[in-house]
Amino acid sequence: MSPRSRNRRLVLASRPSRLCGPENFQLVEEDIPQPRSGEILLQTQWLSIEPYMALAMKGSMKTTTQPGADRLLKLCDRYIAGVELGAVMCGPAIGRVVKSLHPEFAEGDLVAAYSGWQEYAVDDCQTSRKICADAIPAPAWLGVLGIPGLTAYVGMRRIGCPQPGETVVISAAMGPVGSLAGQLAKIAGARIVGIASGDDKCHGLVESLGFDTAVNRLHPDFARQLAKACPNGIDVYFENVGGAVWWAAFALLNTFARVPVSGLASQYTQTHRPTSPDRTAELMEKLQLRRLTIRGYAVFDHADLESTFLREVPDWIRDGRIHYREHIVEGLEAAPLALATVLSGRNVGKMLVRVA
Amino acid sequence: MSPRSRNRRLVLASRPSRLCGPENFQLVEEDIPQPRSGEILLQTQWLSIEPYMALAMKGSMKTTTQPGADRLLKLCDRYIAGVELGAVMCGPAIGRVVKSLHPEFAEGDLVAAYSGWQEYAVDDCQTSRKICADAIPAPAWLGVLGIPGLTAYVGMRRIGCPQPGETVVISAAMGPVGSLAGQLAKIAGARIVGIASGDDKCHGLVESLGFDTAVNRLHPDFARQLAKACPNGIDVYFENVGGAVWWAAFALLNTFARVPVSGLASQYTQTHRPTSPDRTAELMEKLQLRRLTIRGYAVFDHADLESTFLREVPDWIRDGRIHYREHIVEGLEAAPLALATVLSGRNVGKMLVRVA
Numbered sequence: 001m002s003p004r005s006r007n008r009r010l011v012l013a014s015r016p017s018r019l020c021g022p023e024n025f026q027l028v029e030e031d032i033p034q035p036r037s038g039e040i041l042l043q044t045q046w047l048s049i050e051p052y053m054a055l056a057m058k059g060s061m062k063t064t065t066q067p068g069a070d071r072l073l074k075l076c077d078r079y080i081a082g083v084e085l086g087a088v089m090c091g092p093a094i095g096r097v098v099k100s101l102h103p104e105f106a107e108g109d110l111v112a113a114y115s116g117w118q119e120y121a122v123d124d125c126q127t128s129r130k131i132c133a134d135a136i137p138a139p140a141w142l143g144v145l146g147i148p149g150l151t152a153y154v155g156m157r158r159i160g161c162p163q164p165g166e167t168v169v170i171s172a173a174m175g176p177v178g179s180l181a182g183q184l185a186k187i188a189g190a191r192i193v194g195i196a197s198g199d200d201k202c203h204g205l206v207e208s209l210g211f212d213t214a215v216n217r218l219h220p221d222f223a224r225q226l227a228k229a230c231p232n233g234i235d236v237y238f239e240n241v242g243g244a245v246w247w248a249a250f251a252l253l254n255t256f257a258r259v260p261v262s263g264l265a266s267q268y269t270q271t272h273r274p275t276s277p278d279r280t281a282e283l284m285e286k287l288q289l290r291r292l293t294i295r296g297y298a299v300f301d302h303a304d305l306e307s308t309f310l311r312e313v314p315d316w317i318r319d320g321r322i323h324y325r326e327h328i329v330e331g332l333e334a335a336p337l338a339l340a341t342v343l344s345g346r347n348v349g350k351m352l353v354r355v356a
Numbered sequence: 357m358s359p360r361s362r363n364r365r366l367v368l369a370s371r372p373s374r375l376c377g378p379e380n381f382q383l384v385e386e387d388i389p390q391p392r393s394g395e396i397l398l399q400t401q402w403l404s405i406e407p408y409m410a411l412a413m414k415g416s417m418k419t420t421t422q423p424g425a426d427r428l429l430k431l432c433d434r435y436i437a438g439v440e441l442g443a444v445m446c447g448p449a450i451g452r453v454v455k456s457l458h459p460e461f462a463e464g465d466l467v468a469a470y471s472g473w474q475e476y477a478v479d480d481c482q483t484s485r486k487i488c489a490d491a492i493p494a495p496a497w498l499g500v501l502g503i504p505g506l507t508a509y510v511g512m513r514r515i516g517c518p519q520p521g522e523t524v525v526i527s528a529a530m531g532p533v534g535s536l537a538g539q540l541a542k543i544a545g546a547r548i549v550g551i552a553s554g555d556d557k558c559h560g561l562v563e564s565l566g567f568d569t570a571v572n573r574l575h576p577d578f579a580r581q582l583a584k585a586c587p588n589g590i591d592v593y594f595e596n597v598g599g600a601v602w603w604a605a606f607a608l609l610n611t612f613a614r615v616p617v618s619g620l621a622s623q624y625t626q627t628h629r630p631t632s633p634d635r636t637a638e639l640m641e642k643l644q645l646r647r648l649t650i651r652g653y654a655v656f657d658h659a660d661l662e663s664t665f666l667r668e669v670p671d672w673i674r675d676g677r678i679h680y681r682e683h684i685v686e687g688l689e690a691a692p693l694a695l696a697t698v699l700s701g702r703n704v705g706k707m708l709v710r711v712a
Contacts, residue, residue: 063645064611080645242640255420256657261644267637278630280639281623284598288617288652289419289436296644297649301612 007032008332009118012057012083018271020054020343022336025089025117033122039126040105042095042113042121047353048142049091049338054268056082056090066301075127075147076300079112087115089335092147094131094138096356105130112141117335119355136314143176143350145313151299152180153309155238155260156188158302159295164189166235167228169252171217171245174201176324177262178352179209180313181238183322186210190236193229195245197345204348209323217241223248236260242267250283253292261296269343291327325349363388364688365474368413368439374459374627376410376690376699381445381473381589385496389478391457395470396484398451398469398477404498405447405694410624412438412446431483432656434470445473445691448503450487450494454711461486468497473691475711476547492673499532499706500680501669503655508536509665510560510658511594511616512544515651520545522591525608526583527601530557530681532706533618535565536669537594539678542566546592549585551601551703560704565679573597592616598623609648617652625699681705 006029013026035041055061061080065073066110083090093116097109105111113128115121131141143149153333160181161169168185172178175195182192182205194214202214214226226248233254239246242264253259287294316322327347329338335353342351362385369382390551391397411417417436421429439446449472453465458481461467471477471483487497491541499505516537518524524541528534529550538548538561550570558570571581589610592639595602598620609615672678683703685694691709698707 061645062642063647066612068668214702239640242637246636246640256422261640264637264640264644267641270637274634274637276634278632278634278636280602280635281598281620281626281630282638283639284595284602284617284620284652285623286418286652287650288620289417291652291654291657293649293651294643295649296642297638297646298644298647301647 005032005119006030009088010332010335011088012085015059015085016057016269018269019340020057020269020336021340023157024057025336032120035099035101035122037101039122039124040097040102040111041099042093042111042115042123043098044093044095044119044332044355045110045140046094046123046139047091047117047332047335047355048093048146049335049342049351049353050148051263051265051268052079053089053091053339054169054343056081061214070128070303071129072300072303072306075114076298078080078127079300090114091116092142093121094142095121095123110138112146117332119332136317139326139328139350139352140317140324142352143326144180144317144322145310147299148176148350149180149313150302150306150309151262152177152184153313154297154299154302154305154333155262156181156184157305159260159293159297160236160238160258162188162190162236166190167193167230167232167261168236168238169193169195169230169234169249170238171195171241171249172265172345173205173211173214174261174325174348175240176189178238178240179205179324179349180322182211183209185236187316187321193226195226195241201348204325208325217245223251227252233257238262239264241265247279250286253286253290253331255290257292259292259294261294265343265345326352328352328354361388362386363474363476365444366688366691367444368441371415371441372410372413372625374625375696376413376625376692377696380413381692383689389606391478393453393457395478395480396453396458396461396467397455398467398471398479399447399454399467400449400451400471400475400477400688402495402498402712403447403473403688403691403708403711404449404502405691405698405709407506407619407621407624407698408435408677409445409447410694410699414438426659427483427485427568428659428662430658431470432654434483435656445575446500447472447476450498451479464583468502473688475688492670495682495684495706495708496673496680496710499682500536500673500678501666502509504532504699504706505536505669506658506662507655507667508533508540508667509619510653510655511618512537512540514658515616515649515653516541516592516594516614518544518592519541521527522546523549523586523588524592524594525586525590525598525605526550526594527551527605528619528621528701529561529567529570530704531596533681534594534596534609535561535680535705536678538567539565543672543677549582551582557704560681564681573601579607583608589595589613595616595620597621603635606642609642609646611646613646613648615648615650617650621699621701682708684708684710686710
């Protein structure tokens with residue numbers, strides 16, 4: 001696997017006005033960069049395409065990290081920094097080390113790095129880690145075993161805490177976060193109800209991923225169908241979408257329900273504020289009367305759960321208790337359209353770009 | 357203290373349309389009831405007047421309790437049942453036992469009971485407990501040492517969890533819940549900022565209750581003044597009001613901020629929904645990016661904290677570390693107007709009606 005002499009990169013050419021599409025990116029060619037002491041040169045194998053990238057394309061996010069030097073906190077800094085105009089598009093990737101000036105990485109190692117949309121990347125190794133693709137194929141380390149998987153794990157273990165017999169509803173349930181969140185709730189003994197965009201996905205949730213039932217959010221009668229799917233109400237609502245899906249689930253929340261807010265994919269591409277009447281008072285009233293917990297979280301703040309996550313989930317995958325779906329497209333140039341697909345919810349499973 | 361022959365009671369004559377006022381009540385006279393086996397007859401000494409009563413006047417609240425037989429859960433059932441038309445107005449009270457057919461209560465005992473707006477009440481003792489007024493006067497057991505005090509304690513100990521150096525903002529800070537919540541946060545080492553309606557109350561918060569500063573929510577420039585009072589943002593916002601106060605505090609919430617939602621007094625008397633544009637998407641976005649926790653709670657679900665509450669807070673009162681203010685009006689007939697006063701925020705301190 002000898003490096004070519006040139007590095008192709010997708011840089012951010014413009015901030016998105018509404019939809020994030022190919023017009024926001026420019027393909028540029030440069031010389032392949034060379035690592036300095038403590039750095040490695042990676043040849044990109046896989047890119048992970050994720051909804052948060054729509055936010056990153058808008059620039060720095062309005063938040064902060066907690067102080068700390070661990071790998072996930074440093075990674076959080078990179079996520080929330082967003083992308084500068086003219087800079088390479090950010091994102092998680094898996095690369096193979098083609099040159100190492102870092103004592104802990106050797107040529108040939110597979111590395112999960114935040115190295116973005118480019119064929120080669122120099123990486124400072126501060127937020128990266130080696131992965132082993134012997135038992136479970138490499139791209140899984142961007143999905144079910146990567147940040148999306150850990151996001152599901154944290155949301156269920158630390159916030160949702162589903163109990164046997166409870167009803168757990170998962171939005172964006174066919175995505176890499178939602179599909180694992182649901183299966184973890186199932187292992188915990190809950191009844192799991194998926195929400196997905198399209199009847200095909202709903203079918204897949206029940207047939208392939210063990211959901212008890214699933215509801216198509218594109219159906220005009222969605223809210224009523226969700227209510228029918230949850231005759232005992234909702235005890236945990238795993239929020240990854242926002243908007244109309246949120247309100248349909250909110251109406252069904254039981255006393256003591258927990259709502260881990262992992263993402264709000266439907267809102268990332270909105271440019272205008274709604275004009276419908278304010279429902280905040282209604283939200284807060286029910287929150288108080290029903291003693292609800294709504295908690296936003298980022299996986300990066302929960303590094304303490306990573307070791308149990310990496311002990312349990314690979315075992316469950318090998319045992320066949322946890323399944324995952326992947327949606328693979330080919331070539332660096334496919335990344336912008338892949339992102340648009342993810343943002344419109346048209347992918348089925350974890351969206352990946354095979355680069356090398 | 358021999359019982360008179362007649363019992364005067366305030367019954368709910370009509371549901372409130374907007375404001376809860378004397379027109380919603382009717383004074384009736386009946387014979388004094390007689391206790392049966394397991395019951396006691398109380399002569400009411402004090403009534404506690406609380407914002408939630410505006411909800412109770414509307415009827416049953418849309419919520420449920422958790423299963424369980426402990427005293428606070430049974431009390432919760434009575435709170436959320438609200439008041440039937442024609443029934444005596446509900447509410448916490450302190451009464452003296454004038455006749456006992458219950459082995460654990462003796463004539464002369466002072467009892468905190470959910471016995472409502474009447475001069476005499478037969479009580480089944482299921483949600484009641486004896487109090488000792490030797491060291492701390494009886495009405496304190498309806499405020500700083502009663503349900504309002506425990507509400508503050510649960511909100512701070514279980515949800516807010518203020519840390520040394522953090523900024524804690526308390527709404528309705530001069531009320532019995534808010535004033536204790538603030539002082540508990542102060543004891544935990546936080547900087548405490550009170551929100552109250554009126555400059556007099558703000559002055560009292562700083563001078564009498566040890567708040568670091570206080571902001572008058574009636575000031576036209578309130579939101580900017582709150583921001584000035586919180587140069588390092590807000591780490592814990594103790595929510596007891598809702599509405600415009602909520603949004604002013606929300607704008608200042610730091611990453612990892614916690615919001616215990618104890619009450620929403622400003623919303624209890626609203627009859628129409630707002631027409632301003634929906635801000636839920638904005639709320640959820642910030643909740644996710646800043647990793648906020650917003651949690652509604654009811655004191656009744658946290659009986660496990662009652663024993664430490666009753667060990668710590670009386671000590672702190674005797675040590676002079678915790679102060680409380682009372683607003684006392686005289687006579688059963690004063691109760692309806694006292695409630696209107698509480699709902700408009702014109703009381704200073706815990707509102708009590710001295711009945712006997």
